[in-house]
Amino acid sequence: MRTVKDIMIKNFNVVTLGDSIACAYQKMKASNIDTTIVLDKKAQCVGLITIWDLLKAKALSYPFDTTPVEEIMSFPVVTITEDSSIEESISLMMNNRIKNVVVVDSDQRVVGLISAKAIVECEECIVNNKISCTIGRPYKIAIIGGTGKQGRGLALRWGKGGHHILIGSRSLENAKKIAEQLRGNLNSIGVEPKIEAGLNSEVVKDAEIIVLTIPYQSIEELILSIKDGLHEGQIIISPVVPLKMSDGGEMGIERHRISAAEKVYLMTKPLGPETVAAFHTIPAANLSRIEFPLNFDVVVAGNDAKSKKVVMKLISQIPNLRPLDGGSLKNAETLEYLTSLAINIGRKYKKPTIGLKFI
Template identity: 30%
Template structure:
């Protein structure tokens, strides 16, 4: 069992991750800028989850998962970077730039992952994941019909997060080095386009022919 904080955990993505990890038996704390809001979500969710301010939630954990919009990424990561200690920090940020969210608009640094790496500094164990999951479906008990790609230059941390994804009744796959996160970030805009064009509700991606990958849930 891991101790896990979900920062910004009051939105669909954060709640979905928190609920599924808690159901798998992990010790989950939901973080928010307003502690009382996080506490309310945790009380409603149950499953042994707790609520706290982002600062308090991030301290003393094995894994800290950040689920905030791109416009809040920098401030949130800078806020918690001195709190996380030796924890693995997992960033889910996708650089969507309204109103043209169906067009790929990666930042000048190459990806939101590259920017996050700078915000956190070199001493933090850093992973990215959950870019291509429909958050509103994740925040239910429904089957999530897509793979979850996990990226990091820290192979041990990457494999740990792949394992957590599999605990959530999803299929986690290693996507390789952190620089590859740009591909998953870009695919999000493509998926938004596909959902609109083909009137889908939460289209995802699956990788086929991976003979040694975990079985599909």
């Protein structure tokens, strides 16, 4: 496996404290490397000059010829050892929001410079996706309304992860067609998933997890049609949002006394299942395209801690999704509102696949 040593720049630019900005700039221009390392008299790295620092100098009208580099250098410098992995160097860059990391040996002497550009350009540098293939035991997951984008997306992601997926629909024919398609999609990338199909009322019977990827308006009818298959020990996931277009063309929420998830909860709790609200703000368009990674947070709300934990585990099994505990089911309302806000922002900025992260 490639390490930092393999792709670091070895003929990096160096200046020492007291050198002028002009000196650093000349070296950067001549070498076509956008960074210069600043050393102190003991050859220890104390700063970096980047194009950004030069811009700052210009903005402050610092004369390049007479201003010493220490006036504008960035510090402290982030360093890495030469035998570190490429993943580690990426982590350092992403976490510190920097594009260059100084490479040092065991005596803290500078031996190179690793840049974001070098990593991007290195075709052999494969970053291993942290897909945990060990998902623990597989769950039996019924996806109600599983023929839509959101349902298909979850089926693909969890089917790929080894779970047993049951695609539910009001039309058996439709469900079978979609199940076949999804199996085909996963077969084409070398996965043999367990994806079956059935009527909504049938697939819920054996399911441990029931995902309602249905419109808000169908909640009552749907629950009446599956109620005979509901029982204790099951978890219902509600990503349902009562979206409503306003007169002004803005997306909004149909305001009710309670949220969609709380409605599901009140209607089904007497029969046994727990309800957990999740997946509201994950763009369905991304979800349904297995080649698209998903780099979002999924906030989960629910009253039963155990069920919430199971759902959070299922979320964390989809690469790059981060489950966050959003408290009790009462907070599902916020998640539903948030969906309409995200849709509006996505439209405004022409980014339909918008999602969010807490930082």
